Amino acid sequence: MIKGIARLATELGVSTATVSRALNGKSDVNGATRTRVLEAASRLGYAANASARSLAKGATNSVGFMVELNSGTTRSDNFFMGVFDGVQDVLGRHDLELVVLPCPTSKDPYAYLQRFVARNAVDAMIISATQRVDPRIELLQQRSIPFVAIGRSTSGTGYSWIDLDFEGVIKAAIDRFVAQGHRRIAITVPLSQINFAYLIRDSYRRTIRRHGLKLDPDLMLVTAWGEEGGYDLGSAVFALKEPPTAVLLMYETMTVGLYRRMRELKKRPGRDLAIIAFRDEPGIGYLSPSVTRFNLSLHELGVAVAEAVLAQMPAYREHYPEGIVQRRWPLQLTVGESDGGAALG
Amino acid sequence: MIKGIARLATELGVSTATVSRALNGKSDVNGATRTRVLEAASRLGYAANASARSLAKGATNSVGFMVELNSGTTRSDNFFMGVFDGVQDVLGRHDLELVVLPCPTSKDPYAYLQRFVARNAVDAMIISATQRVDPRIELLQQRSIPFVAIGRSTSGTGYSWIDLDFEGVIKAAIDRFVAQGHRRIAITVPLSQINFAYLIRDSYRRTIRRHGLKLDPDLMLVTAWGEEGGYDLGSAVFALKEPPTAVLLMYETMTVGLYRRMRELKKRPGRDLAIIAFRDEPGIGYLSPSVTRFNLSLHELGVAVAEAVLAQMPAYREHYPEGIVQRRWPLQLTVGESDGGAALG
DNA sequence: CTGAAAGCGCTTACAG
DNA sequence: CTGAAAGCGCTTACAG
Numbered sequence: 001m002i003k004g005i006a007r008l009a010t011e012l013g014v015s016t017a018t019v020s021r022a023l024n025g026k027s028d029v030n031g032a033t034r035t036r037v038l039e040a041a042s043r044l045g046y047a048a049n050a051s052a053r054s055l056a057k058g059a060t061n062s063v064g065f066m067v068e069l070n071s072g073t074t075r076s077d078n079f080f081m082g083v084f085d086g087v088q089d090v091l092g093r094h095d096l097e098l099v100v101l102p103c104p105t106s107k108d109p110y111a112y113l114q115r116f117v118a119r120n121a122v123d124a125m126i127i128s129a130t131q132r133v134d135p136r137i138e139l140l141q142q143r144s145i146p147f148v149a150i151g152r153s154t155s156g157t158g159y160s161w162i163d164l165d166f167e168g169v170i171k172a173a174i175d176r177f178v179a180q181g182h183r184r185i186a187i188t189v190p191l192s193q194i195n196f197a198y199l200i201r202d203s204y205r206r207t208i209r210r211h212g213l214k215l216d217p218d219l220m221l222v223t224a225w226g227e228e229g230g231y232d233l234g235s236a237v238f239a240l241k242e243p244p245t246a247v248l249l250m251y252e253t254m255t256v257g258l259y260r261r262m263r264e265l266k267k268r269p270g271r272d273l274a275i276i277a278f279r280d281e282p283g284i285g286y287l288s289p290s291v292t293r294f295n296l297s298l299h300e301l302g303v304a305v306a307e308a309v310l311a312q313m314p315a316y317r318e319h320y321p322e323g324i325v326q327r328r329w330p331l332q333l334t335v336g337e338s339d340g341g342a343a344l345g
Numbered sequence: 346m347i348k349g350i351a352r353l354a355t356e357l358g359v360s361t362a363t364v365s366r367a368l369n370g371k372s373d374v375n376g377a378t379r380t381r382v383l384e385a386a387s388r389l390g391y392a393a394n395a396s397a398r399s400l401a402k403g404a405t406n407s408v409g410f411m412v413e414l415n416s417g418t419t420r421s422d423n424f425f426m427g428v429f430d431g432v433q434d435v436l437g438r439h440d441l442e443l444v445v446l447p448c449p450t451s452k453d454p455y456a457y458l459q460r461f462v463a464r465n466a467v468d469a470m471i472i473s474a475t476q477r478v479d480p481r482i483e484l485l486q487q488r489s490i491p492f493v494a495i496g497r498s499t500s501g502t503g504y505s506w507i508d509l510d511f512e513g514v515i516k517a518a519i520d521r522f523v524a525q526g527h528r529r530i531a532i533t534v535p536l537s538q539i540n541f542a543y544l545i546r547d548s549y550r551r552t553i554r555r556h557g558l559k560l561d562p563d564l565m566l567v568t569a570w571g572e573e574g575g576y577d578l579g580s581a582v583f584a585l586k587e588p589p590t591a592v593l594l595m596y597e598t599m600t601v602g603l604y605r606r607m608r609e610l611k612k613r614p615g616r617d618l619a620i621i622a623f624r625d626e627p628g629i630g631y632l633s634p635s636v637t638r639f640n641l642s643l644h645e646l647g648v649a650v651a652e653a654v655l656a657q658m659p660a661y662r663e664h665y666p667e668g669i670v671q672r673r674w675p676l677q678l679t680v681g682e683s684d685g686g687a688a689l690g
Numbered sequence: 691c692t693g694a695a696a697g698c699g700c701t702t703a704c705a706g
Numbered sequence: 707c708t709g710a711a712a713g714c715g716c717t718t719a720c721a722g
Contacts, residue, residue, distance in 0.1 A: 014692080017692070018692060021692090026718095028691060030692085047464045049464060049714090051396045051405065054698090055715080055717095056715080060396065085414045098447065102433065102445055107433075115392060118390055263633065285573075285601070288605065362708070363707085366701085378707080397701090400698090400699080400713095
């Protein structure tokens with residue numbers, strides 16, 4: 001039985017070449033012919049076989065987005081769902097498909113990525129959860145596959161990345177705490193080798209010193225993600241001989257646990273401990289006292305990431321001439337009561 | 346320049362056929378030859394081009410998992426991340442790749458899916474967020490592509506699905522409420538055309554009637570997802586002339602908002618309103634009074650879904666002889682204080 | 691504007 | 707156990 005494009009061609013009495021050209025919107029096709037082809041394709045639900053098309057074109061028309069399922073080292077779950085939508089907005093304009101590649105908890109991210117790139121399964125890549133030393137970046141560069149990293153790394157150089165502006169967040173938060181009179185300001189640091197753990201330490205040290213405050217290593221609190229992390233943080237903070245009076249939470253989903261632990265300890269956010277949190281996250285919106293926190297538009301971030309990817313892809317460079325993009329994505333502060341700032345007017 | 350498998354073959358002085366056979370683990374290859382091929386492939390980072398391989402084999406070795414980004418009609422974000430991991434656990438054993446296909450907010454799910462299946466981009470599909478009438482099911486059946494739905498639908502028949510056991514949850518919760526003496530028991534219903542909105546109504550009516558209670562349509566509360574949904578629910582419940590004394594929340598991320606609104610209204614969960622929630626979700630773990638809720642292992646659900654998919658794929662049927670799987674996935678109750686049940690001993 | 695034909699990089703009967 | 711060759715279903719110079 002004849003199938004695929006040959007079937008269409010036979011049915012229409014034209015060659016497969018003509019069908020292909022019509023379907024691909026080539027200019028040198030008779031208008032009437034094109035109409036007939038398009039009509040027949042839609043009637044028969046025909047679309048070119050993806051494998052054959054990719055093989056012939058030397059491109060898959062797809063962009064991979066690698067996320068890690070290991071919630072111990074990655075952003076909150078809903079972070080990426082928001083970003084995907086923004087990415088799609090841009091890719092969709094160019095008939096590029098977004099395929100999300102979730103690296104299982106049990107697999108090495110490098111090996112996982114390598115399979116996809118070695119197989120030429122995607123035309124470009126978006127990677128996330130960049131580690132301090134992240135061999136994926138060199139792999140991608142060496143194979144010269146277009147990519148952008150959500151996050152920085154010490155590996156590689158001259159590649160495109162968009163990262164959250166941790167430095168800006170830390171500076172803004174500590175400046176604010178200091179203006180409120182705080183001298184002992186703590187910060188959370190993730191346990192993993194994720195790159196921003198290092199950014200947090202560096203930026204914290206720099207900002208504390210700039211204010212002429214004493215740098216107390218005890219105030220860099222290594223804390224797990226999640227509510228349990230926040231809860232344990234509450235225990236740790238108030239167990240210190242000299243507890244901080246303010247804390248900046250640098251990643252998601254900790255606030256609820258911290259609030260809970262403080263209630264148990266009869267401590268009140270904004271009075272006994274000033275708190276600034278990171279990102280709107282489930283559960284944070286209705287906490288009381290209301291949470292002062294940084295925020296960003298995930299959708300806009302996704303758009304920027306997609307544009308940065310296109311700028312790396314030869315076929316799209318003309319329309320996206322940004323070249324290498326290296327950008328810290330700014331966050332906005334929403335003032336609540338948890339940092340005691342509202343009380344200051 | 347010679348590339349791909351031809352390069353390997355030339356380098357080793359064997360034919361591409363032999364390289365292919367060695368790489369694919371065919372039995373009829375000399376041991377020494379196989380070793381040389383494998384060693385060279387790993388040294389050169391060679392892996393067969395995915396498109397060429399798929400075209401030759403007539404299979405992509407990948408399973409698509411369609412999720413919807415529209416958070417207004419889907420499960421909580423972290424739901425799927427957990428499921429992916431379980432799915433990968435199973436697919437990974439068979440060298441099948443999981444590719445997640447996120448349908449953008451702006452696109453029609455049917456059209457989105459159709460492109461992938463018409464192009465033969467995947468060997469099998471997992472779909473989610475099934476609607477009451479869901480043409481995707483007929484599309485998949487008609488094209489006879491192996492699939493499993495996470496969720497049921499009135500569309501199609503004789504297809505594999507695994508759905509959360511909403512009926513079981515409703516029965517268990519209402520039985521429990523009734524045993525505690527409640528007579529006015531409310532339930533939340535999502536606004537969308539998602540199939541389980543209908544299941545909830547049916548199951549609620551049946552269970553209420555079975556207990557000989559009065560069926561009050563006002564107690565089926567159409568409620569949006571999310572914290573705002575929960576908050577608004579709190580307003581709606583206590584605005585009724587005759588408020589319910591118990592409520593069953595049937596989807597995620599509402600509890601925090603409801604608690605907040607109740608605090609504002611000086612109402613206490615477990616005393617002024619008995620609450621049973623659906624699923625562990627961010628923010629729920631540290632609420633006080635603690636939340637009585639239903640739960641499930643997302644990972645195990647993912648494993649079951651993957652096995653059901655394999656049972657539909659001709660190449661795996663022998664190892665997964667389950668055939669059509671139609672299964673309601675049970676949830677377990679974690680008792681807290683929010684339903685007042687703890688007080689009963 | 692259209693068709694015949696080569697070629698994309700693999701896999702797999704078929705022969706030996 | 708191995709190789710030559712056909713074929714998977716497209717796209718795209720090339721010729722007309």
